[in-house]
Amino acid sequence: xxxxxxxxxxxxxxxxxxxxxxxxxxxxxxxxxxxxxxxxxxxxxxxxxxxxxxxxxxxxxxxxxxxxxxxxxxxxxxxxxxxxxxxxxxxxxxxxxxxxxxxxxxxxxxxxxxxxxxxxxxxxxxxxxxxxxxxxxxxxxxxxxxxxxxxxxxxxxxxxxxxxxxxxxxxxxxxxxxxxxxxxxxxxxxxxxxxxxxxxxxxxxxxxxxxxxxxxxxxxxxxxxxxxxxxxxxxxxxxxxxxxxxxxxxxxxxxxxxxxxxxxxxxxxxxxxxxxxxxxxxxxxxxxxxxxxxxxxxxxxxxxxxxxxxxxxxxxxxxxxxxxxxx
Amino acid sequence: xxxxxxxxxxxxxxxxxxxxxxxxxxxxxxxxxxxxxxxxxxxxxxxxxxxxxxxxxxxxxxxxxxxxxxxxxxxxxxxxxxxxxxxxxxxxxxxxxxxxxxxxxxxxxxxxxxxxxxxxxxxxxxxxxxxxxxxxxxxxxxxxxxxxxxxxxxxxxxxxxxxxxxxxxxxxxxxxxxxxxxxxxxxxxxxxxxxxxxxxxxxxxxxxxxxxxxxxxxxxxxxxxxxxxxxxxxxxxxxxxxxxxxxxxxxxxxxxxxxxxxxxxxxxxxxxxxxxxxxxxxxxxxxxxxxxxxxxxxxxxxxxxxxxxxxxxxxxxxxxxx
Numbered sequence: 001x002x003x004x005x006x007x008x009x010x011x012x013x014x015x016x017x018x019x020x021x022x023x024x025x026x027x028x029x030x031x032x033x034x035x036x037x038x039x040x041x042x043x044x045x046x047x048x049x050x051x052x053x054x055x056x057x058x059x060x061x062x063x064x065x066x067x068x069x070x071x072x073x074x075x076x077x078x079x080x081x082x083x084x085x086x087x088x089x090x091x092x093x094x095x096x097x098x099x100x101x102x103x104x105x106x107x108x109x110x111x112x113x114x115x116x117x118x119x120x121x122x123x124x125x126x127x128x129x130x131x132x133x134x135x136x137x138x139x140x141x142x143x144x145x146x147x148x149x150x151x152x153x154x155x156x157x158x159x160x161x162x163x164x165x166x167x168x169x170x171x172x173x174x175x176x177x178x179x180x181x182x183x184x185x186x187x188x189x190x191x192x193x194x195x196x197x198x199x200x201x202x203x204x205x206x207x208x209x210x211x212x213x214x215x216x217x218x219x220x221x222x223x224x225x226x227x228x229x230x231x232x233x234x235x236x237x238x239x240x241x242x243x244x245x246x247x248x249x250x251x252x253x254x255x256x257x258x259x260x261x262x263x264x265x266x267x268x269x270x271x272x273x274x275x276x277x278x279x280x281x282x283x284x285x286x287x288x289x290x291x292x293x294x295x296x297x298x299x300x301x302x303x304x305x306x307x308x309x310x311x312x313x314x315x316x317x318x319x320x321x322x323x324x325x326x327x
Numbered sequence: 328x329x330x331x332x333x334x335x336x337x338x339x340x341x342x343x344x345x346x347x348x349x350x351x352x353x354x355x356x357x358x359x360x361x362x363x364x365x366x367x368x369x370x371x372x373x374x375x376x377x378x379x380x381x382x383x384x385x386x387x388x389x390x391x392x393x394x395x396x397x398x399x400x401x402x403x404x405x406x407x408x409x410x411x412x413x414x415x416x417x418x419x420x421x422x423x424x425x426x427x428x429x430x431x432x433x434x435x436x437x438x439x440x441x442x443x444x445x446x447x448x449x450x451x452x453x454x455x456x457x458x459x460x461x462x463x464x465x466x467x468x469x470x471x472x473x474x475x476x477x478x479x480x481x482x483x484x485x486x487x488x489x490x491x492x493x494x495x496x497x498x499x500x501x502x503x504x505x506x507x508x509x510x511x512x513x514x515x516x517x518x519x520x521x522x523x524x525x526x527x528x529x530x531x532x533x534x535x536x537x538x539x540x541x542x543x544x545x546x547x548x549x550x551x552x553x554x555x556x557x558x559x560x561x562x563x564x565x566x567x568x569x570x571x572x573x574x575x576x577x578x579x580x581x582x583x584x585x586x587x588x589x590x591x592x593x594x595x596x597x598x599x600x601x602x603x604x605x606x607x608x609x610x611x612x613x614x615x616x617x618x619x620x621x622x623x624x625x626x627x628x629x630x631x632x633x634x635x636x637x638x639x640x641x642x643x644x645x646x647x648x649x
Contacts, residue, residue: 177437282444
């Protein structure tokens with residue numbers, strides 16, 4: 001077909017592409033309690049993580065057929081649920097402990113950037129893109145997630161009273177994709193307090209995964225674009241730190257075809273919830289196509305389902321005994 | 328009728344479009360139209376200013392797992408996503424529609440949800456699709472528990488009508504119409520065709536199309552939205568003329584009754600303005616019989632004549648008092 005002579009830019013929305021690595025490797029996720037445990041906790045963390053980083057790099061290299069894979073590392077600090085310390089105090093400690101273990105942190109992110117970044121609200125946008133997996137019998141009625149703020153992987157236990165008002169016996173919930181038996185899960189995406197919406201940890205972590213997978217856009221433009229660090233001091237207020245900071249000028253691109261996240265095993269439930277969310281997000285089709293085409297061209301085609309692109313290593317958390325050298 | 332993802336090509340596309348007057352005293356400009364149709368915070372609304380002001384929302388998806396409507400009572404379970412979108416023409420006529428494509432056959436078990444999400448607007452049947460029965464079932468309307476396009480379109484329309492931009496002071500009374508449509512695959516080597524357009528009661532219209540395999544579902548959606556828009560314009564104008572009781576009431580009140588048509592409707596007639604070129608010629612059938620544009624021009628001429636007739640005494644009066 002011949003191309004149209006007349007064109008209107010506002011009538012043909014386009015999606016900008018982002019540079020992509022093979023693997024986005026998350027070296028850690030720091031909460032206040034980790035920080036309060038002192039630099040020894042970080043030291044233990046990075047020493048443990050180092051082992052798995054080598055394994056993840058080897059796995060990525062196998063996937064690229066021996067060619068050197070582009071791998072970027074990142075580190076996430078929670079400044080959303082609790083505010084603690086300052087970037088000036090904390091960031092140099094993190095970087096020093098990582099370096100001691102032979103690791104380089106390429107990108108540093110603030111968790112609140114998944115809620116609000118540069119006046120854009122990525123979490124809100126992702127919420128609009130939830131398309132719930134319909135339990136059998138769904139014929140087009142309104143999905144309730146936007147009202148309840150809860151997202152399940154199946155059908156909940158019916159309320160104990162039927163429409164007629166009589167009390168009925170307990171009925172089990174049902175996982176939609178169950179194999180013989182159900183593992184039913186219901187994830188709280190947000191809570192409201194004083195008219196303020198507080199996003200849940202799994203929901204922000206799902207947004208974080210989408211950012212790392214290069215699948216977030218706002219009106220076609222990339223979201224959470226990394227900003228370079230000028231090498232100077234870190235600010236004394238978290239709000240003055242860019243949501244995503246590029247610490248290593250020669251780093252591979254932040255976003256990648258796949259992600260690997262290294263974290264203590266207490267995060268298992270949270271990350272399972274992240275997968276449940278990712279499985280029900282209708283991501284930007286333009287971004288999805290770009291990633292699929294480029295990964296295929298490089299011989300590293302991504303799985304069609306977004307949640308399948310995220311892998312994890314859950315390791316045993318260092319105990320206080322280890323930290324304090326007691327035996 | 329191509330759908331994304333590696334899957335069997337669709338043999339049937341079904342949809343329903345609801346059309347109504349935007350309940351707003353003023354027509355919306357392009358910027359306000361984009362605000363109204365911003366169904367997703369992060370996705371652009373497409374706004375076109377030529378040849379008329381036309382805003383189109385991003386597409387939304389609704390997950391379904393239920394029986395397909397069938398005319399012969401065959402029970403076919405299907406799983407997938409139904410797509411929906413809204414359009415606003417000249418800031419005045421609002422349309423909300425839902426549609427899905429179906430391949431000839433699908434697997435006998437439900438697949439992981441991610442499989443369906445990457446095939447937006449595709450619903451896969453369990454086993455073989457009874458194509459003819461499903462097409463007729465959709466046109467007839469869903470029974471309880473069957474995939475309900477009308478419900479999805481209505482849900483979207485209701486969501487839009489709650490938008491704070493709307494003051495709910497429509498400049499005149501009008502009725503909604505809903506147009507149900509099905510597009511079956513054209514025999515190999517044959518082009519697109521419009522097989523039937525039925526004007527039913529209570530604002531229901533049905534359209535049957537035949538489309539080549541390579542025609543995207545959204546092209547069919549665009550065509551049916553265009554048909555629905557112009558059918559609504561005709562319906563509304565006919566209704567307005569009926570109510571004005573031309574000739575039966577005195578001049579000024581007839582003028583008052585017809586004034587909204589001049590202010591809000593007469594400039595909206597523009598068939599094929601946003602229809603894909605390959606499908607535009609399907610309009611020709613309707614222009615020959617019953618002659619949509621012919622009827623519109625007659626109605627418009629009648630209104631203009633009436634206004635001219637009413638203006639003569641006023642002009643006379645003005646000249647005589649000079």
